Amino acid sequence: xxxxxxxxxxxxxxxxxxxxxxxxxxxxxxxxxxxxxxxxxxxxxxxxxxxxxxxxxxxxxxxxxxxxxxxxxxxxxxxxxxxxxxxxxxxxxxxxxxxxxxxxxxxxxxxxxxxxxxxxxxxxxxxxxxxxxxxxxxxxxxxxxxxxxxxxxxxxxxxxxxxxxxxxxxxxxxxxxxxxxxxxxxxxxxxxxxxxxxxxxxxxxxxxxxxxxxxxxxxxxxxxxxxxxxxxxxxxxxxxxxxxxxxxxxxxxxxxxxxxxxxxxxxxxxxxxxxxxxxxxxxxxxxxxxxxxxxxxxxxxxxxxxxxxxxxxxxxxxxxxxxxxxxxxxxxxxxxxxxxxxxxxxxxxxxxxxxxxxxxxxxxxxxxxxxxxxxxxxxxxxxxxxxxxxxxxxxxxxxxxxxxxxxxxxxxxxxxxxxxxxxxxxxxxxxxxxxxxxxxxxxxxxxxxxxxxxxxxxxxxxxxxxxxxxxxx
Amino acid sequence: xxxxxxxxxxxxxxxxxxxxxxxxxxxxxxxxxxxxxxxxxxxxxxxxxxxxxxxxxxxxxxxxxxxxxxxxxxxxxxxxxxxxxxxxxxxxxxxxxxxxxxxxxxxxxxxxxxxxxxxxxxxxxxxxxxxxxxxxxxxxxxxxxxxxxxxxxxxxxxxxxxxxxxxxxxxxxxxxxxxxxxxxxxxxxxxxxxxxxxxxxxxxxxxxxxxxxxxxxxxxxxxxxxxxxxxxxxxxxxxxxxxxxxxxxxxxxxxxxxxxxxxxxxxxxxxxxxxxxxxxxxxxxxxxxxxxxxxxxxxxxxxxxxxxxxxxxxxxxxxx
Numbered sequence: 001x002x003x004x005x006x007x008x009x010x011x012x013x014x015x016x017x018x019x020x021x022x023x024x025x026x027x028x029x030x031x032x033x034x035x036x037x038x039x040x041x042x043x044x045x046x047x048x049x050x051x052x053x054x055x056x057x058x059x060x061x062x063x064x065x066x067x068x069x070x071x072x073x074x075x076x077x078x079x080x081x082x083x084x085x086x087x088x089x090x091x092x093x094x095x096x097x098x099x100x101x102x103x104x105x106x107x108x109x110x111x112x113x114x115x116x117x118x119x120x121x122x123x124x125x126x127x128x129x130x131x132x133x134x135x136x137x138x139x140x141x142x143x144x145x146x147x148x149x150x151x152x153x154x155x156x157x158x159x160x161x162x163x164x165x166x167x168x169x170x171x172x173x174x175x176x177x178x179x180x181x182x183x184x185x186x187x188x189x190x191x192x193x194x195x196x197x198x199x200x201x202x203x204x205x206x207x208x209x210x211x212x213x214x215x216x217x218x219x220x221x222x223x224x225x226x227x228x229x230x231x232x233x234x235x236x237x238x239x240x241x242x243x244x245x246x247x248x249x250x251x252x253x254x255x256x257x258x259x260x261x262x263x264x265x266x267x268x269x270x271x272x273x274x275x276x277x278x279x280x281x282x283x284x285x286x287x288x289x290x291x292x293x294x295x296x297x298x299x300x301x302x303x304x305x306x307x308x309x310x311x312x313x314x315x316x317x318x319x320x321x322x323x324x325x326x327x328x329x330x331x332x333x334x335x336x337x338x339x340x341x342x343x344x345x346x347x348x349x350x351x352x353x354x355x356x357x358x359x360x361x362x363x364x365x366x367x368x369x370x371x372x373x374x375x376x377x378x379x380x381x382x383x384x385x386x387x388x389x390x391x392x393x394x395x396x397x398x399x400x401x402x403x404x405x406x407x408x409x410x411x412x413x414x415x416x417x418x419x420x421x422x423x424x425x426x427x428x429x430x431x432x433x434x435x436x437x438x439x440x441x442x443x444x445x446x447x448x449x450x451x452x453x454x455x456x457x458x459x460x461x462x463x464x465x466x467x468x469x470x471x472x473x
Numbered sequence: 474x475x476x477x478x479x480x481x482x483x484x485x486x487x488x489x490x491x492x493x494x495x496x497x498x499x500x501x502x503x504x505x506x507x508x509x510x511x512x513x514x515x516x517x518x519x520x521x522x523x524x525x526x527x528x529x530x531x532x533x534x535x536x537x538x539x540x541x542x543x544x545x546x547x548x549x550x551x552x553x554x555x556x557x558x559x560x561x562x563x564x565x566x567x568x569x570x571x572x573x574x575x576x577x578x579x580x581x582x583x584x585x586x587x588x589x590x591x592x593x594x595x596x597x598x599x600x601x602x603x604x605x606x607x608x609x610x611x612x613x614x615x616x617x618x619x620x621x622x623x624x625x626x627x628x629x630x631x632x633x634x635x636x637x638x639x640x641x642x643x644x645x646x647x648x649x650x651x652x653x654x655x656x657x658x659x660x661x662x663x664x665x666x667x668x669x670x671x672x673x674x675x676x677x678x679x680x681x682x683x684x685x686x687x688x689x690x691x692x693x694x695x696x697x698x699x700x701x702x703x704x705x706x707x708x709x710x711x712x713x714x715x716x717x718x719x720x721x722x723x724x725x726x727x728x729x730x731x732x733x734x735x736x737x738x739x740x741x742x743x744x745x746x747x748x749x750x751x752x753x754x755x756x757x758x759x760x761x762x763x764x765x766x767x768x769x770x771x772x773x774x775x776x777x778x779x780x781x782x783x784x785x786x787x788x789x790x791x792x793x
Binding site (some may be wrong): 006007010012016017020021024188189192193196227394447449450453454457458460463 | 477479480482483486489492493495497511572600603623624627628631632634638733
């Protein structure tokens with residue numbers, strides 16, 4: 001069920017009414033209802049996916065308890081690796097089986113063999129990469145002694161399949177979200193109101209920005225880069241940068257806002273990433289819950305951040321794995337590696353990402369970082385590695401200055417919406433989301449929301465279903 | 474007592490929703506239709522004819538391949554029964570078409586179904602033409618499943634808002650109506666005839682078939698069974714046949730898979746799909762829209778197959 005669908009428009013108020021009306025009395029009732037609603041939400045895509053999320057949840061729930069029950073460190077480690085094996089095994093089969101099989105066949109062919117290898121018709125279950133990482137961190141944290149396992153299976157399964165963040169994150173840690181499932185939630189008017197505002201802003205980013213940019217991006221990326229002007233290719237990458245930002249951060253805003261309606265606080269996932277002054281700052285602001293996951297469970301355990309060479313190696317490994325997490329394709333791996341390479345100057349200089357809020361004087365650095373990130377997005381969006389390289393070459397080789405072409409793209413209505421997004425987010429960049437605490441009287445605020453909804457409705461495309469890009473990961 | 478309860482909160486949100494709905498309703502009431510193209514309004518006359526002619530009659534069901542590519546007058550002469558061509562657009566989906574046919578079928582009727590391949594793959598559609606249909610012909614909402622009607626109504630409000638904006642900003646095309654896709658382009662029996670006199674466009678639209686995993690969806694059989702159950706109940710008969718289409722868009726394997734499934738399900742099928750494939754030059758603007766010669770030939774082949782399978786239905790036998 002998509003957040004931007006009519007079915008969800010019915011689902012959400014019904015769940016809200018039942019949750020606060022019939023199931024608010026006890027913690028058990030609240031959790032059972034959240035679990036039922038989440039499974040219903042997930043089964044809307046394909047009921048067969050439920051089996052997978054159930055296996056994933058119950059395995060890690062039992063392993064967590066068994067780890068706590070033993071004092072033997074070796075048994076604990078074995079149990080943790082069992083959990084890692086099951087989770088990565090499921091993820092690997094559904095996401096990477098065909099990729100590795102075809103790459104293996106290509107390798108054998110290079111070596112002179114002619115294998116007859118068959119790939120399987122595997123459907124990638126929605127959200128598998130997200131909830132697998134969530135359950136993985138649970139058992140690893142128990143092994144590290146940072147977390148005590150829960151004895152409540154309903155709370156644990158609700159934590160894994162919580163519907164606002166099930167399909168595309170934020171990737172929550174048990175320390176944050178599971179803890180909230182262990183205490184009865186009370187309705188908080190201010191949080192719920194702010195949650196609705198955040199949802200509205202997320203929906204605006206999805207429908208107006210992401211879906212608005214999508215046709216331009218699809219068109220430009222379908223052209224032959226060798227015979228397309230550099231300006232056109234550049235704008236293709238530019239619009240994709242905003243498409244993916246609107247799509248993914250829009251989803252995250254909706255998820256976080258929605259969770260607040262039910263008394264939950266999810267982790268922040270985006271913090272105005274295109275206002276970053278360096279690529280490392282970008283990764284502090286983009287898909288924060290994934291970045292911190294890789295930091296805590298891949299980069300830090302690799303351990304070699306004490307010297308520059310070790311640090312660089314670990315950054316490269318982490319980013320390459322992060323690319324692979326996005327999909328079984330060399331384009332994603334290259335995208336990750338490229339981001340790793342962008343960190344080289346910072347590692348060599350020994351600098352750190354800025355933590356204060358960006359200011360107007362930072363504009364040149366912001367623009368330069370945006371340019372680097374946009375070039376990397378080409379690899380993320382391209383059909384294959386050859387296409388990505390040809391696209392980048394085309395951007396540089398055919399970059400003949402053409403004010404007419406630039407004006408053509410700047411004059412597009414989608415550009416006006418992007419300008420609106422950038423202006424509003426810049427003005428409100430110190431807040432968790434731009435509609436938080438609007439400094440107007442209530443009637444003016446309602447006019448503001450109404451205007452936003454009407455703009456949104458003017459952009460809704462009812463002829464096609466616009467899935468979220470990150471659902472495929 | 475705390476007045477900031479979840480239900481009070483929901484009340485506030487609903488008040489906002491009601492205000493929004495009022496704005497949308499005002500725009501919908503005072504604004505233009507969702508599109509200046511009135512093609513779907515042809516459904517009003519088709520339904521009026523279906524109600525007026527009585528039974529027995531022939532009901533032609535399908536997408537635009539039937540609307541554009543069957544000469545109902547010839548069918549009428551061969552079967553000595555009035556014909557109502559209910560077909561308009563494949564985007565309405567087989568679910569909608571089935572409900573429409575059920576509504577109008579009576580004793581002794583012959584229901585000829587010629588679906589585009591997409592209606593086997595995806596029999597219940599979510600196409601914008603559904604909104605356009607309800608916009609021009611509100612009574613058509615009854616052919617949409619009850620649980621889907623609120624969605625269509627809400628979508629209609631949104632589309633009306635968008636068309637008002639387009640009109641205000643001069644983005645409406647075909648302000649004086651489309652040269653081909655217009656309600657008055659149909660004849661009395663419900664056949665589209667406007668294209669027969671129009672010059673043929675230079676190239677066919679690229680409406681080739683998308684590759685699919687399953688040629689026939691699991692959702693097809695229940696709908697087809699329902700159609701046949703209703704037909705049996707009123708003493709009507711349902712037969713399936715093939716869309717007339719251009720050679721360049723013909724997918725033999727997919728059609729063969731559909732034929733095999735129809736046979737497996739025990740449906741009455743007239744002819745084989747390859748019999749209804751025509752040179753591209755016989756089509757008008759899309760691969761399903763046969764022009765004069767192609768339309769006449771498709772109708773003849775349909776009648777040959779029908780009279781062979783159901784000789785009692787035909788009062789004149791077309792030349793083989």
